[in-house]
Amino acid sequence: MTLFGYRVPMMASLLVWCVLWEIVGRLDLVFLLPPLSEVLSAAVGLVQTPSWQSATVTTLRAFFTGMVLSIVIGVPLGILMGRVKIADDLLGMWVNIFSSAPLSALVPVLMILFGFGERTIVAAVFLFAIWIIVLDTRAGVRHISPSLIEMARSYGASRRALYLKIILWAALPEILAGIRLGLIRGVKGVVIGQLLVAIVGYGALFETFSRNFRMAEFWALTIILFAFALLIAELIERAEAKVEYYAGAR
Amino acid sequence: MATGIRTESEAVGLATRSTRGEVDGWRDQPVLLRLVSIALFAGIWEIAGRIPVSFAFPTFSATFTAFIGLIADGSLPLAYVSTLQPLLLGIVLSAFLGVGLGTLCGLWRTGEWLLIPVFIVLQAAPVAAFIPMVTFVYGIGMTAKTLAVMILALPVIVLNTYKAVRNVNESLVVMCRSFLGTRWQVVTQIVLPDASPVIFAGLRLGVAAGFVGVVLAELLITPTGIGDLITFHRSRADYAEMYATIASIIALSTLTLIVLQWIEVRVFRPETRGA
Amino acid sequence: MRAAVLRKEPSSMPAPIDPIVEVRGISKSYGSTEALRGIDLDFPRGKLTSLLGPSGCGKTTLLKIIAGLIKANAGSIAVDGKVVTAPGPERAFVFQDFALMPWATALRNVAFGLELRGKARAEREEIARHYIAEVGLAGFEDKYPHQLSGGMRQRVGLARALSVDADVLLLDEPFSAVDEQNRRKFQEDLIRLRSNQNKTFIFVTHSIEEAVYISDRIVLLSPRPGRVSQIIEPEIDRSGDPDLIHRDKHYLDTVQEIWQGLKQYAE
Structure with a gap:
């Protein structure tokens, strides 16, 4: 959008919404919505509390453990499905089902299998993130130009070299896209998991704040979470931009 | 980030089939292999339950028996009546609102500038955190559940519609204008028909998100419906019944999505039908 | 005739x-x-x-x-x-669609056949440089395929085939x-x-x-x-x-x- 001849970046409109939030909050128009300034000062206060800090450590640890697991398992699984037809035929259906199923319904199962603790959260992150990573990796492998594989074969590539020097690299744009979407889903997994377990990390904080109507802190925590989710997506997108040039060139 | 809007719909597999050119998913897998795959899954489940991997891991057969029992005693159908109402209402509302807003943003620059970033944020962020909040405001009834569905379903529908309208085939628009089409005709005769496959794909993703929303709402806050059935059987340690309920909602959502995808292929993508 | x-x-x-x-x-x-x-x-x-x-x-x-x-x-x-x-x-193959690795420079693409044969890096790059010059691409060693025109890309493909000395x-x-x-x-x-x-x-x-x-x-x-x-x-x-x-x-x-x-x- 252009305003007075200047190109205003799209995300700048979020500032308009922030101002609107402040006004609505000041006027006390919507129940449970304190003004943004109050929320921000609550956020400043919140990040200094030990309970927030320890909750953040717990949350981040569970998130990254779950993500590492889903990448380490998801990428090889996707490559396997992309290269081996029988694996694709047998697993494809389930990966498709789980990638769009309401996985939040499975969190209660995770709770009884893994207990009311961090392991459940790790499992939830893993369960939310892995399927899209598998699907995208598989698609990336499927779309490698056949001539690139023939090229490697004609110059005598071993099986190992074929996978490490050609397939992994050629599928990298899609693998990264899958990981980015997986990270976004993983954030949702960690939040949903913690909300349902309700005694771990941010889930416990949300529970406390909303039970005691500490709305400024509730919103502050929400903003921190949103910012974290967007930051992660942005970082991966940067990495993707670096490989994008060759996604189009194939 | 503002320019290249990426949504979940770019996720491959069940999500989109058009962009990557390859038709995969349900239709072209031979039926036999799918049955083998299901049998294998059930078999592994059965064995894992027999070992057992956990005291809380019932066998496939026990779960299936429990499923029959839940249908027979009426508790499962009753729970679904209570779950599907807000789901359906939320989806319908999100569909109208989402397609409307998405089209508006696709056609009107100021609307795009104002609204699209909000939906990008809502799509990428864990909006589930809002669900407890919704209950505070609206209680534990139908309204809260419907809103939970809409919170999750609306962003993906808006963004897909917006993308579809923005990326409409420019030469078709030029063609319509060169034959003296009015602005209204361009939108109704060219833009919306050309965008309809992607819009419908967005609706399908919205339905998937709606299922997540309603289940989450019922698990978190409102003690009714499927979520309540899951929580209830967990508290009584009736694990087979609990698993049966969970499997049923996942199966229902999967079947719904298959049907929607089938419609999508039949109606909106005739070019892929012969493949 | x-x-x-x-x-x-x-x-x-x-x-x-x-x-x-x-x-x-x-x-x-x-x-x-x-x-x-x-x-x-x-x-x-x-x-x-x-x-x-x-x-x-x-x-x-x-x-x-x-x-x-x-x-x-x-x-x-x-x-x-x-x-x-x-x-x-x-035997060495030159492909219709060039089959260049988009993530690798012209130099690495040309040297790839030798890389697969386990030749030491310095040696294979020297050979690759020679054939890049031979096909008229001297100065483009560090460019990526997407930075080259179609004709230049195929020259890279040709240099790759020549460099394995088939x-x-x-x-x-x-x-x-x-x-x-x-x-x-x-x-x-x-x-x-x-x-x-x-x-x-x-x-x-x-x-x-x-x-x-x-x-x-x-x-x-x-x-x-x-x-x-x-x-x-x-x-x-x-x-x-x-x-x-x-x-x-x-x-x-x-x-x-x-x-x-x-x-x-x-x-």
């Missing part, structure tokens, strides 16, 4: 002196579609032989069978008297994805390369002019199923100015003659 036309009958086909690649009874089907039927061919050492024919005649399939990339249903391929069934170091170069319609001006330049360069590299070239093309312009020997294939229909050896002097070849009477006559033969296959 000065072009020596060798009919397919074995009696009239003089055994070429010293064949480096021998194709014996190659047949290939894809399901019920017969792509190649009973191909017998010899490729003379140090010559450039073109496989020419309309689409669907199986010329690329035959080339890939020679390369060891596709398995034939029947028949055998021998290189230097040894039967081969898989890719080997004595005796036989297999070129699959290498210029079909290159624009017309660059294609002409490329063809001239290929004539020069052929005269100073002492290698055997097997060249697949669907362009009659291109085949006559560059080939010592043209194998005409007829489609559905692919069979050898004619072998032609254009007697064209290529030692002088390459531009003169296009006006050479023998060149024009041979093009005309092949066109008369292939006309029937045009849709």
Whole structure:
């Protein structure tokens, strides 16, 4: 959008919404919505509390453990499905089902299998993130130009070299896209998991704040979470931009 | 980030089939292999339950028996009546609102500038955190559940519609204008028909998100419906019944999505039908 | 008719002196579609032989069978008297769509064949630099494929094939994805390369002019199923100015003659 001849970046409109939030909050128009300034000062206060800090450590640890697991398992699984037809035929259906199923319904199962603790959260992150990573990796492998594989074969590539020097690299744009979407889903997994377990990390904080109507802190925590989710997506997108040039060139 | 809007719909597999050119998913897998795959899954489940991997891991057969029992005693159908109402209402509302807003943003620059970033944020962020909040405001009834569905379903529908309208085939628009089409005709005769496959794909993703929303709402806050059935059987340690309920909602959502995808292929993508 | 036309009958086909690649009874089907039927061919050492024919005649399939990339249903391929069934170091392939690794520089792409053979980095890069200069790309070593034009990309593909020092170069319609001006330049360069590299070239093309312009020997294939229909050896002097070849009477006559033969296959 252009305003007075200047190109205003799209995300700048979020500032308009922030101002609107402040006004609505000041006027006390919507129940449970304190003004943004109050929320921000609550956020400043919140990040200094030990309970927030320890909750953040717990949350981040569970998130990254779950993500590492889903990448380490998801990428090889996707490559396997992309290269081996029988694996694709047998697993494809389930990966498709789980990638769009309401996985939040499975969190209660995770709770009884893994207990009311961090392991459940790790499992939830893993369960939310892995399927899209598998699907995208598989698609990336499927779309490698056949001539690139023939090229490697004609110059005598071993099986190992074929996978490490050609397939992994050629599928990298899609693998990264899958990981980015997986990270976004993983954030949702960690939040949903913690909300349902309700005694771990941010889930416990949300529970406390909303039970005691500490709305400024509730919103502050929400903003921190949103910012974290967007930051992660942005970082991966940067990495993707670096490989994008060759996604189009194939 | 503002320019290249990426949504979940770019996720491959069940999500989109058009962009990557390859038709995969349900239709072209031979039926036999799918049955083998299901049998294998059930078999592994059965064995894992027999070992057992956990005291809380019932066998496939026990779960299936429990499923029959839940249908027979009426508790499962009753729970679904209570779950599907807000789901359906939320989806319908999100569909109208989402397609409307998405089209508006696709056609009107100021609307795009104002609204699209909000939906990008809502799509990428864990909006589930809002669900407890919704209950505070609206209680534990139908309204809260419907809103939970809409919170999750609306962003993906808006963004897909917006993308579809923005990326409409420019030469078709030029063609319509060169034959003296009015602005209204361009939108109704060219833009919306050309965008309809992607819009419908967005609706399908919205339905998937709606299922997540309603289940989450019922698990978190409102003690009714499927979520309540899951929580209830967990508290009584009736694990087979609990698993049966969970499997049923996942199966229902999967079947719904298959049907929607089938419609999508039949109606909106005739070019892929012969493949 | 000065072009020596060798009919397919074995009696009239003089055994070429010293064949480096021998194709014996190659047949290939894809399901019920017969792509190649009973191909017998010899490729003379140090010559450039073109496989020419309309689409669907199986010329690329035959080339890939020679390369060891596709398995034939029947028949055998021998290189230097040894039967081969898989890719080997004595053959190098140039791809129609270049098959460059988009994540690697021109230098690494050219050196890739040697990298796969385990040659030390410094050594393989020195060889690669030499051949990059040879194909006229000096100064572009550190560019990525997407920074190069179509013609330059194929030069990278050619340098890669040259750098592994194979005796036989297999070129699959290498210029079909290159624009017309660059294609002409490329063809001239290929004539020069052929005269100073002492290698055997097997060249697949669907362009009659291109085949006559560059080939010592043209194998005409007829489609559905692919069979050898004619072998032609254009007697064209290529030692002088390459531009003169296009006006050479023998060149024009041979093009005309092949066109008369292939006309029937045009849709």
